[in-house]
Amino acid sequence: MDFSQLQSLLSSNSFEKIADLCDESMLQAKTLIPKTLFFFFGGVASKGVSFQENWPYAVHLVGHIYVDDLNSxxxxxxxIPAGIKEARPEISAVWKIGQCLWNRDHTGVYAAVRGFDWSPEVAPVVTAFAESYRKRMFQLLLSAYSTISVADTVHFMGMSEDDATNYALQxxxxxxxxxxxxxVKKPKIVTEQKLDSSKLQRLTEYVFHLEH
Incomplete structure (x- = not known):
């Protein structure tokens, strides 16, 4: 895998492209005999090591979660081999977010996001996901409720009572x-008004007189 491409996506906040890049690279890696691999974000060669041992599973996994592809x-x-999961707890921490999403445990999603000290590579993706998820939840409340309790708003937004209230008031x-x-303040629905033929004719004549 060309980790420079992955690093470039992370540096440019192009998180929506991470999963596809990792999927394609993993497929290629599985078809090759891994005689020489490179450590993630390092330049140190590692001979005779399975690609799985150095694969950026946490980033790969959070990439799928970021684009809401829970099946993948x-x-x-x-x-992922059990030994790798045990040795790298960040992978399990990322999947905890996925589990909560799968079970529609909104409170659990926010708790999982806050419950781990993320690595520099994973942290910005998790942060961006949390912001996007909170916005999606707010849009859900907009469409589903006319009134809602502060307590329920806290549940969906993953904020303190004061922060959730202020967010709604804003x-x-x-x-x-x-x-x-x-x-809830519903967004205004703009309806397109169609002109009938007589109004369109009068408008055309009016514009003609203005131009002549």
């Missing part, structure tokens, strides 16, 4: 302090 993430997780929602219920 699950398949990848199952294919988006135009209103709060009833006595009941701690939020009223």
């Amino acid at each position: 993430a699950r398949f990848l997780w199952k294919s 988006h135009g929602w209103t709060l009833d302090p006595s009941s701690k219920m939020l009223t």
